[in-house]
Amino acid sequence: MHVQDRPVATKAEKDTTPARYAVMGNPVAHSKSPVIHKQFAHQFGHNIEYAALWVDTDGFAEAVQQFRAEGGKGLNVTVPFKLEAFSLADNLSERAKLAGAVNTIRFEVDGKIFGDNTDGTGLVHDLTKNLNVHLRGRKILVLGAGGAVRGVLGPLLKQNPALLVIANRTVPKAKELAKTFAQFGKIEAVGYDELVGKRFDVVINGTSASLKGEMPPLPVNVFAGNAVAYDMMYGDKPTPFLEWAMLHGAETAADGLGMLVEQAAESYLLWRGVRPETRHVIAALRKG
Structure with missing residues (x-):
């Protein structure tokens, strides 16, 4: 077989499963995070899925483990779970240690939970x-x-x-x-x-x-x-x-709308290794 005759994997044959992320909170239905992260992903052509997940006030740890077991890569954490997320993390960034709270979780390949605070x-x-x-x-x-x-x-x-x-x-x-x-x-x-x-x-x-x-x-x-x-x-x-x-x-x-988008961009950087452009996202949210 000549080299040029070898079958080449098409994009369609590659893994098309989106990387899963979410924000957990109670309440959480009002969250703009799914819209923000969708726009971030579009900037880089990233294939991600981002959901807003309502979590029972005494079910946070269980919800985190379930999300991870289902293939989740990372989480944003909002009221009232930031202190619990801090306790749940195996490793913490310096800014999370200072804040005494975690608003961003990254699931590591070694099974550990890394906690950060981007606020x-x-x-x-x-x-x-x-x-x-x-x-x-x-x-x-x-x-x-x-x-x-x-x-x-x-x-x-x-x-x-x-x-x-x-x-x-x-x-x-x-x-x-x-x-x-x-x-x-x-x-x-x-x-x-x-x-x-x-x-x-x-x-x-x-x-x-x-x-x-x-x-x-x-x-x-x-x-x-x-x-x-x-x-x-x-x-x-x-x-x-x-x-x-x-x-x-x-x-x-x-x-604080700009703060919301900027802290989300820091979360995206932690998960994906790149920091999105934010001004157009803020402007789009202001327009509604």
């Missing part, structure tokens, strides 16, 4: 790359002291701000976070009443107030000149925090 990197990417906000040498105020805030403090401090202040209703909780992250930069914790007379260049809302249509109790003069207001939540219309911010001196107001 803080996603926030910093959105602020610095998409919104052109300089964080170095700036005064940053972060509202809240829950899991969402813990996940972003490390990456924010790596940008070398002049000062990062955490404000929270429960001050001891904020002080505990400040102590944990003190080794990474200048960080303080205060109650909302202690913000009177202080001004900040960047104010980030990491509380869940926006989900309830509420507003953290901020003093009216909290924004410095040219200040940026950022809400880690997002919706079809501006959050109460962003509406208030624009009325009280913020020059720029942005919601």
Whole structure:
């Protein structure tokens, strides 16, 4: 048989099974992640399948093992399972260790589970790359002291701000976070009443107030000149925090949709080894 006569495998004969990924949460039906990752895969011509999986609150570990057994390659993890995902991981990235939570799981070939946290990197990417906000040498105020805030403090401090202040209703909780992250930069914790007379260049809302249509109790003069207001939540219309911010001196107001896409891009990089372009994806989501 001549070399040219040998049968060549056609594309149709190659393995056409899509690589399976998913986001697990409760609730999860509202998730934009399937749409985002579909657009990412299209950029590279990758054959992937990405689903939003509702998981019973006490069935996370079982659901993860089942997804893996069915050939799953990786997972995004959202509320309320990020702490459980942290416990479930065999190995953790440095940023996941800092955050104390995992939002991205990669199943390794040796059977281990690798846990990462892409939230803080996603926030910093959105602020610095998409919104052109300089964080170095700036005064940053972060509202809240829950899991969402813990996940972003490390990456924010790596940008070398002049000062990062955490404000929270429960001050001891904020002080505990400040102590944990003190080794990474200048960080303080205060109650909302202690913000009177202080001004900040960047104010980030990491509380869940926006989900309830509420507003953290901020003093009216909290924004410095040219200040940026950022809400880690997002919706079809501006959050109460962003509406208030624009009325009280913020020059720029942005919601967390860009952060969502950027953290997803970091997850995609962890799974597939390439980082998708994000601006067009953000723009497409804004159009609805």
